Amino acid sequence: MAWFRKIYSFDYMGHKYLWFTLSGTIIAIGLLSMFIRGGGDPARGFNYGLEFKSGTRIETTFVKPATTAQVRAVVAGQGHPDAVIQQVQARNGGSTFQISTTSLSADQQLTLQKALNDRFTIAPTTNGGRDWNINTVGATFSREVITSSYKAIGIALVLILIYISLRFSWKFAVGAIVAEFHDLFVVIGIYSLTGRVVTTDTIAAVLTILGYSLYDTVIVFDRIRENAPKMSRVPYGDMVNRSIWETLTRSMNTTLMTLIPVVCLLLFGGSTLKDFAFALLVGVASGAYSSIFVASPVLTLLKEREPKYRKLALKAGEIS
């Protein structure tokens, strides 16, 4: 456990450029993946869910035994030969299928439902309905989800910038915002790399990360704000190191406290909850990392340019 004790005395700020290189590499890999998958357009380098494309997705359970091929035959017979048919985890004591097609009108949906019901009998539900789940999205909707997300991210970042500038100073705010971009790009990079489906829930999770990943950053910044006047003769980087050591336990515990429910959602939740949880998992972990390895180093870098701290750092031989 000796290595573990070292994290309470490690010179984090002395290795600023190592962390910058590390984070830069991770982000570069993500961006590269976005470029390659998107065929030159990074915005297209994701596996977008139904909300972002137009189309209809049906999930239904049949009482009579059915195979993917049989279902495809019926769906194709209704004039949808390009439909994607997938058998998913069964429920309701039948066989459950997911059918994705181009956008269907209400009439087309009813005709298709009738054809499938005639052939395989759609399972009834307890409230007298049928086990027939359908989601249709038009092109307008997806455009609006994307534009409203951009708007939300922009506004959130500006508000964060203002708040931290008011409560701390603009140099802290810059550190926090760089960390935010780091977290944002790590999450979307991982989504592009793994090819996980991006849904509106993913967007909500990413937006939440913007606010929540600052939790650990605020803990460290708060301690820096408190230590700075008391340690005015110490190089800024050393003071930041000390602040990190002092707050490390609570940063790890708060991260753990958040990761526990997130991991539970990932393990036990259904598909919607899993979507949320995955983005949150990556974001919370990245947020914890970036508070120490991005936000604090950026702040130190900015502060060491101030004449007073520059002198102290030169004296200690930390910069030249």
Added chain:
Amino acid sequence: MKHHKQRNILILLVVAALLVVSAFYIFPVNKKTHLGLDLQGGLEIVYKAALPNGTVPSRDQLNQTISIIDRRVNGLGVSEAAVQVQGADQISVALPGIKNVDQAVRTVGQTAQLQFFNDGKQRVSGPSESLAQAVKDAETQPQIALPKGAKAELDKLAKGETSTKYLAVVAQPGKYGNNTTPLYFIYTLPPAMTGSAIHSSTQSFDQRSRPNVLIDFTRKGGEQFGRVTRDLAQTGQITGVNQSFAIVLDNQMESDPVVDFKENPDGIQGTSAEITGSFTLQEAKDLALVINTGALPVTLHQIESQQVSATLGKDSLHEALIAGIAGLGLILLYMIFYYRFLGLVADVALIIYGVLLFGLFNAIPVTLTLPGIAGMILTIGVAADANVVIFERIKEEVRRGRTVRSAVNSGYARGFRTILDANVLTLLTAAVIFEFASAQPKGFAFTLILGVLVSMFTAVVATRALLGLLSDFAFFNRPAFMGVRAADIHELGDDGDSGRRPRRRSGAPADGRPAAASDAAGLTSTTAPSRPARPAKRRTSTARKKKK
């Protein structure tokens, strides 16, 4: 001190009262919880609303549309239907637990637009046997004078395109006189009146007990209708023939009633009108419904629809509950394991938090959706975070040589500032999501906002009152109760050490209150083992720096 004690008791009484109120809102659970349609099954449709000319409708027009859809939806027997504006120009219709989905799709999805045309002044041609014939008639022998350039616009209609100047209308069999085949007409745009002129329409009976249709106009609509009908009546007096107007819904002629100029020489004034004729009861009912449903001031385009079966909903709820219980359970265990007695207090606060949040949800009432549950589960972590921050601070103060009681006080005072900053940032982003995101993320953001606010109360205010009261007991004044023990702090001791050293060196601890001799004597032995380590550590730390 006495004063604090009274305040703490008061706070805990408030908490107890809130718990009772929450319990009242929570039980019986299955009756008082509002499940969203993703959890109980149902239908949700999102429409984009636009004015006929394509521009974004005003807030008033959207609200008017919503109240009309509300009326339509009420006829479907759904108890918790929700029709809401979403964003600038979207309307979402949620019908949880709906059984007859097909009927609902048709009724709600009725995106038709109701228009009235003055036959004498606006009918360019018709009745004709076909659309092509109607266009040809309009171009060769129009019934009203046409401006220049009309031919290009009329040709659009023949090709099945839409024109901004003219509208092709079809009357299905039985809708125009006693026609047995579809008949085609061309009218000039804009219509004399639109559905926005109508308040409501009902089927009734005239004096001879024949089914008729009553129309109630809005005040402005009544004036419009008065002008149109006066016009028709005056033309009727001149020509000696009763003039008619067309009621058109979604390019289909629904009725072509005449204005009797002998009965109404001045047109039909006031805010109500009656359509009589040889209606069957069903025909009159249908026409009333058409006028009602068509009275939308905007056109609606379905942009998203989602239908969830009851089975899928039940499964999702079940999975969410397991995830929530597992998450809460693990956090409760970890807090006790790590913070001992303090952790137990935090656990009590977490459970209070859960009960209050759930009660608040039902009291507002908030409809519980999957993203909402995800938000709730996440806020359990946020609530625990607040306690972690405060407790770490308290432990730090205890290690610094304070009595437990004063450590609790300063731990809360200092920890609170950190929590406030961190939570304000979470609240800011949640508010942005709530304002700008679409329906599902909205539920998530709202939960997050409520959760952060309630957790500030339970994790900070309530635990402080609880600890404040407990710190009066002698047993409480032992650092071991919060996990500050030689065996526990071995690693953390280094942390505390390095954090304390510079302060000692600079000679001015933040609180300006060095460990006093009057502080708990028992503490000396607790902090003692970590002290000798200090000089050694300091040397290694400086040495490492010099090497660089």
